[in-house]
């Protein structure tokens with residue numbers, strides 16, 4: 637079953653498009669990596685999927701509907717973890733979780749059950765009454781991650797999650813993603829940590845100058861680049877060289 641479908645999506649910030657004719661799909665239970673150079677258009681693609689930018693052309697469907705057709709259904713089907721955490725400075729961690737639960741109609745019992753698991757997993761149990769100003773960068777990121785996982789949506793959209801987290805935090809995030817995947821959720825994740833992407837993603841989308849250069853499993857990508865034993869790092873460097881040759 638297809639959860640997310642982009643069909644010939646062209647878009648950007650001005651009339652000059654940044655992403656061009658993007659087409660890809662994410663199926664139920666899949667972890668898909670969005671990979672590309674700085675400026676390739678990963679965050680811009682994500683902004684179109686979450687609806688902060690609207691396509692100039694093409695269509696994005698989440699569980700079968702476009703944002704325009706059913707805004708409430710579309711918005712409640714995903715949770716988004718941005719690259720830079722956006723927190724309410726006047727709310728504690730506990731209040732962030734409560735606010736998220738309220739926004740997504742999660743009852744108190746479920747909130748308690750899910751929060752306990754997440755707080756333990758991300759080692760934040762003792763910080764429930766802390767305000768964001770007292771959090772480290774990684775802790776701020778964990779607040780966003782916990783809020784996203786609290787919602788239990790059908791699609792998680794995660795922009796470069798690994799940079800600010802310590803190794804335990806990274807492992808917890810990967811474990812959470814794995815668990816949600818097995819429960820049938822899908823994940824779209826952009827990252828520059830290619831070894832982690834290669835190891836954990838079911839499929840990879842290689843973006844190059846706003847277009848899909850190649851997509852599929854590692855086996856598909858090796859075939860597309862005609863590099864039978866390549867790692868994702870090798871393929872990425874090959875793509876960079878294509879850019880240099882242009």
Ligand SMILES: Nc1ncnc2c1ncn2[C@@H]1O[C@H](COP(=O)(O)OP(=O)(O)OP(=O)(O)O)[C@@H](O)[C@H]1O
Pocket residue numbers: 649650654672673674675676677678679680681
């Ligand atoms: N707010 C904005 N206004 C205008 N142009 C933008 C804006 N944000 C990004 N761009 C441009 O869009 C292009 C793609 O940027 P984007 O942030 O999507 O890349 P990215 O693949 O996420 O890169 P990175 O790996 O560095 O995060 C770049 O040329 C960038 O200059």
